Amino acid sequence: MLLSIGMIVKNGEKYLRDCLVSVQPILAQLDAELIICDTGSEDSTMSISKEFTNNVYKTDWQEDFSKARQETLARANGTWYMYVDADEIFEDVTDIIEFFKSGVHENYGMASVILKNATFGVDESNYPKKDTIRLYKLNANSRWVGNVYEYMENVTPPVKRLQSCVLHHGFFYECAEERQAKFEKNTQMLLKSRENDSNNARAILHLVYEHKADSRNKQALEYAKQGLAHENLDDFLFHCFSHNVVELNHILLNYEAAVDASRVYFESASSLRSNSWFIKYTEARSLQNLRRHDEAALAFEQTLKYWEQKESGELDDYILFFVETSNVTRDEIVQHITINLSYAGNFDAAMDWHTGKIADIFVLYVGNQITIGNPVGLSTLYAYAKQNPQMYEDAINAMEYIISSQAVKHAVAVSICEEHEDSGDDYFKLQNLRRLYQNLYLSEYLSAEKYLECFTTPTKPLSEIYGDVVFAALLFNVDVVPILDNMEIKNVDNFINKLVTTNTHVELTLVEYFRATGLDIDSIKALYLISALLQNVIFKELSQNKDNRIFLFETYVRLMHKYCVMVYNPDFYCESMVKDMPEHVGFVFYASAAFESKNSGDVLGYVQKLRSALKIFPPAINIISLLFEKLKK
Numbered sequence: 001m002l003l004s005i006g007m008i009v010k011n012g013e014k015y016l017r018d019c020l021v022s023v024q025p026i027l028a029q030l031d032a033e034l035i036i037c038d039t040g041s042e043d044s045t046m047s048i049s050k051e052f053t054n055n056v057y058k059t060d061w062q063e064d065f066s067k068a069r070q071e072t073l074a075r076a077n078g079t080w081y082m083y084v085d086a087d088e089i090f091e092d093v094t095d096i097i098e099f100f101k102s103g104v105h106e107n108y109g110m111a112s113v114i115l116k117n118a119t120f121g122v123d124e125s126n127y128p129k130k131d132t133i134r135l136y137k138l139n140a141n142s143r144w145v146g147n148v149y150e151y152m153e154n155v156t157p158p159v160k161r162l163q164s165c166v167l168h169h170g171f172f173y174e175c176a177e178e179r180q181a182k183f184e185k186n187t188q189m190l191l192k193s194r195e196n197d198s199n200n201a202r203a204i205l206h207l208v209y210e211h212k213a214d215s216r217n218k219q220a221l222e223y224a225k226q227g228l229a230h231e232n233l234d235d236f237l238f239h240c241f242s243h244n245v246v247e248l249n250h251i252l253l254n255y256e257a258a259v260d261a262s263r264v265y266f267e268s269a270s271s272l273r274s275n276s277w278f279i280k281y282t283e284a285r286s287l288q289n290l291r292r293h294d295e296a297a298l299a300f301e302q303t304l305k306y307w308e309q310k311e312s313g314e315l316d317d318y319i320l321f322f323v324e325t326s327n328v329t330r331d332e333i334v335q336h337i338t339i340n341l342s343y344a345g346n347f348d349a350a351m352d353w354h355t356g357k358i359a360d361i362f363v364l365y366v367g368n369q370i371t372i373g374n375p376v377g378l379s380t381l382y383a384y385a386k387q388n389p390q391m392y393e394d395a396i397n398a399m400e401y402i403i404s405s406q407a408v409k410h411a412v413a414v415s416i417c418e419e420h421e422d423s424g425d426d427y428f429k430l431q432n433l434r435r436l437y438q439n440l441y442l443s444e445y446l447s448a449e450k451y452l453e454c455f456t457t458p459t460k461p462l463s464e465i466y467g468d469v470v471f472a473a474l475l476f477n478v479d480v481v482p483i484l485d486n487m488e489i490k491n492v493d494n495f496i497n498k499l500v501t502t503n504t505h506v507e508l509t510l511v512e513y514f515r516a517t518g519l520d521i522d523s524i525k526a527l528y529l530i531s532a533l534l535q536n537v538i539f540k541e542l543s544q545n546k547d548n549r550i551f552l553f554e555t556y557v558r559l560m561h562k563y564c565v566m567v568y569n570p571d572f573y574c575e576s577m578v579k580d581m582p583e584h585v586g587f588v589f590y591a592s593a594a595f596e597s598k599n600s601g602d603v604l605g606y607v608q609k610l611r612s613a614l615k616i617f618p619p620a621i622n623i624i625s626l627l628f629e630k631l632k633k
Contacts, residue, residue: 002100003032003080003135006072010061012086013043015169020052022090022166029097033078037071045086063189066144073144080105081142081152082135087169091116095162096135104160111135111160112321118169131161133321148189149206157318183214201230201237205322208244221248236319239273243323246282255286262286274317277306278325281333288340297340297349304333471499471506474513484526492529496536507537511548514555527563531556535584538623546626553623554595560584561592578616587617603631 005023009016026032034053038046039061049056059071073081080100084090096113099105115132118124133152136142141154187210194203204227211220224244227237242265249258262283269276284299307330309315334353341350470487473480489495500506510533521527534556538549564573564585571577575593578586590613597605607628614624 001031001033001077001079003030003082004072004076004078005032005034005082005084006069006076007034007036007084007086008039008065008068008072009036009041009045009049009086010039011041011043012045013041013048014087015089016045016048016086017051018089019084019086020048023084023093024052026093026096030100033076035072035075037068039068063192064147066146066150069144069150073138073142076138079138080135081138084134084166085168085170089167089169091165091167093164095164099135099160099162105137108158108160109137109156110158111162113162114165116165116167117171118167119171127167129165130324131321133159134166135162146202146206147193148186149202149209151202157316159318159321179214183210186210199232201227201233204230205237205240205244208241212244212248217248217251221245221252224248235270239269239275239319240322242269243275243279246279250282250286253289255290258286259283259290272306272309272315273319274310274315275319275323275325276315277303277310278323280306281326281328284336288336291343293340293343294346297337297344297346300333300337300340304330304337307333471509474509477513477516479517480513480530481521481523481526484529485523489529492532496529496532499533500536500540507545507548507552510534510537510555511551515551521559521562524563524566527559527566531560531563534559539619546630549623550626550630553627557588557591557595560588564588583617587613587620589613590616607631 003026005026012019020034023034027034033055035055035057036049036053037057037059038049039059046056046058055075057071057075059068061068069083072083082096090113096111099111105111110133112131112133112135114129116127116129119127136152136155139154143153144150145153187207190203190207190210194200194207197203204223207223208220208227211217211223221244224241227233227241228245230237230241233241242261245261246258246265249255249261262279265279266276280299281303284296284303287293287296287299290296306315307328310317311330338350338353341353470480470483473483521530534552538553538556568585572581573585573589575589578589581589590609594606594609594613597603597609610624610627614620
């Protein structure tokens, strides 16, 4: 027999029928069998299984997945073995069938399929995918090992990557409690396995992955270090643990440790693997974040060398089924080389790598999200650009439209306005002076009034890229209305989202601003924009401070109600027309009426109108609940 499909099941009726239907084409078109071992089902799993195969058996559950899988393997008659779980549904098995029918399987020892993990709250088109080994060519010594995260032992590469895709529902957690229960169950089994067998370094590796998957990165790093120090570490696991030590240090912002761990790896490794490029890549990114740009550029060059070896097939890719890397392209690595050479002031070398116009270097240089604390190399770059008039014009245009990072704006402003005052372009210089003021106010080099003077009386309308100016006005209790009125905003949602995500303590700043100024806005445009900002902050629940959230909600309702009164006809903005209003307008109408009732002492009216508002806009349940909670107190 060519192929045995083995399954272990327990209370799997939810997906089992669809699962078994999905593998029927394999059983119909190949010399194959289906073997199912039930470990104690109390639902209809057994009866469903018997509809599809006579090879259905019961076995006792012994807190060990490998022992259960071994029951199916012991009954297998095929020269190849494939395992499937009851919560998996194959979307297409054509590649699996063709793998065997074409005879290609004779050249391989294993084969992988694409595993797509169903994830709660995520659109199916965005489910995470990974290649996972599911088919093995058997020999007399092949066996399952490991009480959890079990694996097949005594099987050998190479691995054929098949394009058949299977949808896996095992990680489809509908609540945090489900995920926590699974985490605790798996970790307890892994710890027990480690306790029973001190030589079991694989259990430590899976403890790393279990903690990483639950975002417990500090503990994951500790386990990775333990694994790397294990006395029975083989070469394969050395690469796996080294990979995780470097990556986790980088994730935890331990950049120096990531660099050190990577360098130890390359000094100690007897040979390179197909994940070696990623370890060097992580080292390079850590050096970049440490602002050691000369070293980072060199590390990215080495990354490219290893990446090309991996892409050419020169390095065995078996390890990539056990570690995670990034989908990085050659162009992205070259871009990193170019950027770091630029930051180091080595623009001739950067141009050699990029082979484009100097404008491209500016785009890479200032458009990249590397945070810098000082204008390293900026004046050199500017002078380099000025050697050629066309190059200078390209560079100026690129800088004018690409700059977004505050730190880079600061660097550009300092280097150009102070070191190159002969720019000869008044408007460009004005824009850079604005950027200079915009960033220096944080260091108190300029007063708030001096800083904001550039924006309250501008010679031209302000672009929405100056959204952080709005935040500065709020921070210094300066009237924000003239700034908002003079801004040209193409997409309000994007403008507000960027303002909230790129500035810290927005909620507290808004609270202090409105308490200090008691601002009463008469501009329709400013009313709308401030209301949109307040709405974003309130419903994102950026703070756990209940009093602040209630205060901002009351402010939002007051300002948005005023906006509606100014914009809408009284015959429309009234209670009889609520059902015809946009959802947020009807919500504000009732919320405003509720506060009026409260101010007049009508507690019952206050409660009834809040409930009416909530009925129109259910997502406001949390903030409305806070108001009811405050009322009870």
